[in-house]
Amino acid sequence: MPKLPATRSEAVFADAKPAYTPVQALTEANRCLYCADAPCVQACPTAINIPEFIRKIATGNLRGSARTIFDANIFGMSCARVCPVEVLCVGKCVYNEMDVPPIQIGKLQRYATDAAYADGERFAEAGPDTGKKVALLGGGPASLAAAHELRRQGHACTIFEQGDRLGGLSSSGVAPYKMKADRALEEVEWVLGIGGVELRCGVRVGVDVTVDQLLADFDAVFIGVGLGPDRLFHLDGAELAGIRGAVDWIAEMKTAKVPCEGIQRAIVIGGGNTAVDAVRELLGLGIPEVTMAYRGGEDEMSGYEHEWAAAKVAGARAAFRVQPIAYEGEEGAVRAVRMLRLDAARRPLPGTEHSMPAELVLLAIGQSRLGELFAGVQGVTLDHGKVVVDHDGATQHPKIFAGGDCANGGKEVVNAVAEGKRAAQAIDRLLRGGKAS
């Protein structure tokens, strides 16, 4: 994988949630009530035994703590940083019920997993060779988690990735104040440390190789291609420089240098998590005036409340109930977005047209879906571009499984990991001659 430049834009960010010192970790770990049938575990898509790993921190069994985490979730190190714990485990901590601050599960998980990484500790080993081969499409968290689990069972794995780096959005999408790309790539190496995973980077499935070919060469296929490029508005002026998809811009910010010179005002269009991340990132890069423009009200935003609250603390501005109708520019570069106000039912309010000046416009209105890639594959059905799977990630084709964003429509890293692992377990059952599900 090509090295990341040290001068990339994301390098300026510091951790929004800094690492615990040993005293902090012990103090927090000793506060855990060690609940039985714990709500935090139920809220974790990978069902990490949270009370147990925290107890192990408290008793000084740090290695055991990491073992408990990785046994459930091989991406435990990044999930500790990037999971929206406020709405997952931490949000369900029983302390919330008594208005006592909940246990900082993510920070404790980071404490234990960072220690394991620092020690060069690896817990899982590859199982004895089964002679079976699985192709994994896409090199993001879903495929990597599936590959790791398949290697534990002894199946040979080949990952087909269109880009030149692995990790998917975990390395190219996650906000740098949660985790930077180098740490994500380190995790990829660590996960692949189990051995026996062949990498085929720069291969685009559907273009360079077809699913049918893969079906002929492999015993099973896992689809983990995630979502497609940013959706864009086809408005007048869309060709102007300075109008970009947010995910595309974030990827460049994380792995290279995005130009910021001369940008006084930026507008991010959307109200989801990508929009909120982009706003915080722009502010962090020193853009003086950053506005999120959303077609709904503040209470309708799909971005997490805690993330948006943090963006506001960082200085974010917002324009609610507005919709872009055209871009305005000078000398080929965008200078403003022409907006229209909407009512509560999102109907345009006549006579409310106005211009919002901006030298950079990021569109965070969703990513397209890659389902069409598999439209012709027998047994693979699509629902609004999502690959349709059952609980085990099985499609209607007996040898094809899927998981992660391409199947769930776009959730979190932890969901991709859980789904990849479950699908791998189903593939293992299939390859061992049992029924897949």
Place this chain on the structure above:
Amino acid sequence: MSTKISPDLTANCAGIVTPNPFWLASAPPTNSGDQIMRAFDAGWGGAVWKTLGQPIQNVSSRFGGLHYRGTRGIGFNNIELITDRPLETNLREIAEVKRRYPKHGVIVSLMVETREEWKDLIKRSIDAGADGLELNFGCPHGMCERGMGSAVGQEPRLNETITAWAAEYSTVPVLVKLTPNVDDIVPHGIAAKRGGADGVSLINTIKSIIGVNIDRMVPEPRVASRSTNGGYCGPAVKPIALHMVGALAREESFGLPISGIGGISNWRDAVEFILLGASSVQVCTEVMLRGYRVVEDMIEGLTEYMREHGFERLDQMIGRAVPGFSEWGDLDLNYETVAKIDPVSCIGCQACVVACHDGAHQCIHPPKEGRVPVVDESECVGCNLCQIVCPVPGCITMAEVDNGFEPATWNEFCAGEATLRPKKGVHE
């Protein structure tokens, strides 16, 4: 990186062999076969069945907890008696557990009165499949009023007599469970040995009143308008238990295997008991408060500890701290330490200042400037108090001082063979 040894946790305590040294102590967690099988599934290596005897009637309100500065259950007491289930039920379940878990240890705890009763119960327990017996000479409440439990354990001759009956009738190893409610544990261990015991278990609970309800003006735990003394256990009793285990382990005339009990809550506690001579450890309170699942960390923590210290088998570590447990008169009076405060990590709470001024020898002083206290090393007696109260790990260290004096113990000094260093902190 961990070294590559995978330690063998197999325990052998007085001939009772279990997959690991972690046993459940005779108490509510071992009331029934169903519970014990769940415990074995969770990882426990052995279980001492809740004491069998003439079934009893218990009171409502049985336990009391000691909470300290926001931590619940640092101490625990109970006024319950031995099993209240029919003997036949217990024996049937013992047989079932042994059939399903042949490799795990089932030790049956017993407490009856007459020789005939002991003979009968021992035979039936062994017929049911017991891997060992534990004679409950320890219960310090209720049963002792009926001439059993600690009433036996406190009387070396009774202890020896009944142990001898058991040794005569038993074909499996016999452990005698000792009561800590005695002034010196050693004669009681020796009595069990003379009676023919294969090993001892200790400690049972300590006679206690867990608290007084200051509004109702009745001790706890309250049964209607009264209470009674109960048996104290849990983390708070660990130091007492460690001492008693160590006292027997270092007694040359004793020499029997020891099953260590008392306040064991995690793998570190277990390691301490093993280093002081225990060849298995038993747990009650921690399981009562948190469930069988705590054994996972105990096993894993012990394994990692053994790996780190290069122990391949348990017997390589049993008793390793015993030689270091000596008489006061054999301690080196010329060994000198002084407190050192790390100015970087000090948070300036001055807890050490007040502790040393009021509770020790007035040799840590507030600084003229800033918040980092100053140790007067010429007066510091090296008592550890400041280090104990300091909330920042590693901030106060006790540094060894080379004072030029040869090691000298009190016993050597009395024999006229030593020169002692000058005293410090006396403020004459």
